[in-house]
Amino acid sequence: MRAILTGGGTGGHIYPALAIARGLQNRFPDTEILYVGTNRGLEADIVPKANFPFQAITVSGLERKLSLANLKVLWQAWQGCREAARIMKTFKPDVVIGTGGYVCGPVVMAAARRGIPTLIHEQNALPGITNRLLSRFVDQVAVTFEDSVKYFSGKAKVVVTGLPVRPEIMQTDRTKALTSLNLHGEKLTLLVFGGSLGARRINQAMVEVVKRYANDQKVQVLHATGQLGYQEFLHELANNGIVLDKYVNIIVKPYLYNMHEALAAADLVISRAGAATLAELTVSGLPSVLIPYPYASENHQEHNARALADRGAAVLIKDADLTGGKLVETVENIINDPNRLEKMSRDSQKMGRPGALHDIIKSVEQILPRQ
Numbered sequence: 001m002r003a004i005l006t007g008g009g010t011g012g013h014i015y016p017a018l019a020i021a022r023g024l025q026n027r028f029p030d031t032e033i034l035y036v037g038t039n040r041g042l043e044a045d046i047v048p049k050a051n052f053p054f055q056a057i058t059v060s061g062l063e064r065k066l067s068l069a070n071l072k073v074l075w076q077a078w079q080g081c082r083e084a085a086r087i088m089k090t091f092k093p094d095v096v097i098g099t100g101g102y103v104c105g106p107v108v109m110a111a112a113r114r115g116i117p118t119l120i121h122e123q124n125a126l127p128g129i130t131n132r133l134l135s136r137f138v139d140q141v142a143v144t145f146e147d148s149v150k151y152f153s154g155k156a157k158v159v160v161t162g163l164p165v166r167p168e169i170m171q172t173d174r175t176k177a178l179t180s181l182n183l184h185g186e187k188l189t190l191l192v193f194g195g196s197l198g199a200r201r202i203n204q205a206m207v208e209v210v211k212r213y214a215n216d217q218k219v220q221v222l223h224a225t226g227q228l229g230y231q232e233f234l235h236e237l238a239n240n241g242i243v244l245d246k247y248v249n250i251i252v253k254p255y256l257y258n259m260h261e262a263l264a265a266a267d268l269v270i271s272r273a274g275a276a277t278l279a280e281l282t283v284s285g286l287p288s289v290l291i292p293y294p295y296a297s298e299n300h301q302e303h304n305a306r307a308l309a310d311r312g313a314a315v316l317i318k319d320a321d322l323t324g325g326k327l328v329e330t331v332e333n334i335i336n337d338p339n340r341l342e343k344m345s346r347d348s349q350k351m352g353r354p355g356a357l358h359d360i361i362k363s364v365e366q367i368l369p370r371q
């Protein structure tokens, strides 16, 4: 079988696509995958590292107002459509799957116009604009939340599957993960990241957390700053008299390419509230402190975070209320109460959907022509 996966911009669109790619390879061992993205999105970095062939097309996002820049975008979209059409001709996929982000537009459309079976996956409760448009042309729409079904027009075939996480996230051994990450088995691990691009506000607050736990005997910290915020964070720590080389229990990275290990090693997570992140936390049964990104469209990260907080799986701190002191206090309150930590973990696990990948692969099978 030959499958094209497309989706990009940020990790929240890319990782579900990678999960589906692996799911297809497990189900149909002869599957050949091609990932189509852009050179500007995070996919150009992540996909080759995940060992999938990657091809870029020219396309960028429209500004949501009339502007000259949009003329260039339209020209690029036309180029992108021609490039996507050429890829269909040469790769000859049996199925094309899009997971959101503007790159999906030309790729999924090129396939639908040729009668190639198509499926799109929507991660958020409030569907993105590309997916809403594409839903009229594709064979199947898979969504994470029941709530999003109503946003798709009557013609689209919508199925609720949940959000597929990379299979390795459910298969990684904690002890091996701790060793691989140079972490200590006896200490409580605090995993911190701000979504796939990092979050400056979380990095700023994390200075206090690092100060609190530097050299601590019971707690260790693994913090991903995001590629852009790394140098600034180290600089900020240095301004506070902290040079990381001195502390084995504090590990800071620009990006975690081995998130499956980080999640397996973690006891408590501090993060933004993107949909993919939350699916990974719940499937791993991890308690969390969530600080939703306040500028995500229609504030959807806060809705995501509330769903967990209302069920006891997470503590929500609004971005506007976030300070270093508040974050330290929140973490201390949770970790000094082992019963609470354990209950949060159980409540998180209850919300996980380990069957999401299986359900999506079943949806893909339904749109494939009968052999």
Ligand SMILES: CC(=O)N[C@H]1[C@@H](OP(=O)(O)OP(=O)(O)OC[C@H]2O[C@@H](n3ccc(=O)[nH]c3=O)[C@H](O)[C@@H]2O)O[C@H](CO)[C@@H](O)[C@@H]1O
Residues within 6 Å of the ligand: 010, 011, 012, 013, 015, 100, 123, 124, 193, 194, 195, 196, 197, 224, 254, 255, 256, 257, 258, 259, 272, 273, 274, 275, 276, 277, 278, 280, 293, 295, 296, 297, 300, 301
């Ligand atoms: C600002 C914004 O609009 N963000 C959106 C974007 O976020 P973003 O791309 O940050 O989305 P998510 O939080 O959903 O996913 C981040 C992904 O990156 C991975 N990761 C992150 C950091 C790291 O160092 N290593 C790593 O592997 C996480 O494990 C996760 O798989 O897409 C999501 C899914 O459409 C939306 O819900 C978010 O609202």
